[in-house]
Amino acid sequence: MLPHFDEYRVPSLVRVHKHVGGPIFWDKYAAHPYVGCANGCHFCYLRGEPYVGRRDPADLDRVIRVKTNAADRLRRELPRHPPEVVGMDGWQWQAESRYRVARAMLEVVLDLGYPLSIIERSPLLLRDLDLLTEINHRSWVGVALSFSNVDPALKRAFEPKSPGLRRRLLTMEALAKAGISVGMALMPVIPLLGDSDRHLDDAVRATADHGGCFVCVGAMTMEGDQAERTLKAAASVDPAAETSWRELFHWPVGGRPAYGPPGPYNVHLGRRVREACTRHGLLDRSPRYIPPGPLGINKRLAERLFVRMYDLQNDGAPGPQVWAYRKAAWAVDEADVGVDQLYREQGLAGLRRLPGLGESLAGHIARWLDLGAPDRPA
DSSP states (O other): OOOEEEEEOOSOOOEEOSSOBTTTBOOSEEOOSEESOTTOOTTOGGGSHHHHTTSOGGGGTTEEEEETTHHHHHHHHGGGSOSOOEEEOOOOHHHHHHHOHHHHHHHHHHHHTOOEEEEEOOGGGGGGHHHHHHHHHHSOEEEEEEESOSOHHHHHHHOTTSOOHHHHHHHHHHHHHTTOEEEEEEEEEOTTTSOSHHHHHHHHHHHHHTTOOBEEEEEOOOOHHHHHHHHHHHHHHOTTHHHHHHHHTTOOTTSOOOSSOOHHHHHHHHHHHHHHHHHHTOBSSOOOOOOSSTTHHHHHHHHHHHHHHHHHHHTTOOHHHHHHHHHHHHHHHTOSSOHHHHHHHHHHHHHHTSTTOOHHHHHHHHHHHHTTOOSSOO
């Protein structure tokens, strides 16, 4: 059954993130053509209480709100901001095949010359391969095809209305052949049912076999209606799952679950995906667009710091150490002067003046600059 479409005009569209979320999410701006998603995945975080607000969470896939003026708002608002990465989605076929708002937004991104990041489940994305290829030639396009697994049984239980697994993988292959940076967003991994070494290796191997260059991973969250639906889906796969999930999420009957699994679970998950990516020759993080010009070195250096932070996190390093690298990455990423120029003119003291950058990490950055600042993180 098709969802109901609610057309409306938005007073503003572009949301500016305070910081980029490297090394997984590199977009500085978010612009979405629709509210709601007809894929209706049971685990979708948009069913959670912070996102639902006053709406009925069941309406997520029943009522799709269409921002009919999204392309016009994007054209008006985007030039107010520096040309950093724009994050988009919106190729759900029920809405996009009818309204074509996402395609109109791509035309704006192309005209304005901004780089683009897309997280998407739908093969309808290939309808717009012409525009994506042009944007990639002019600036950059990165695509993460979204999967929770590559197991057909789990797909049927947790995301029965989403596009087929093979169609998504063939979409990845077509994008890779077009020269677009593409990989898998393995998010959220289905805990205890879809997080075995075999499940993770199957997903990474499928990505490698279809031309992807990375797999980034994220654990399940549990909030409000999302939690109840997801638990029900888990029990449909294995009736014993309810008990084990309640233990994992510290979820008493009649109570509320923890928002996510405990830290050691996430560390173990990230480490195993990293190992699988190493076996198959992939990155366990998203590649970053590096702009031309004097601030490009800041983006490269921030990427290096984010990657180090991520590795420390997956190695179970203490929280303050991980947080120090995150703060340093933000400081370098957002500096309004090239850090190489800052170091040349003011030395180590100049680096230490960046907010959140202590002496140890300033020394680390100085040594990296002395070595010539390679184009990609080690």
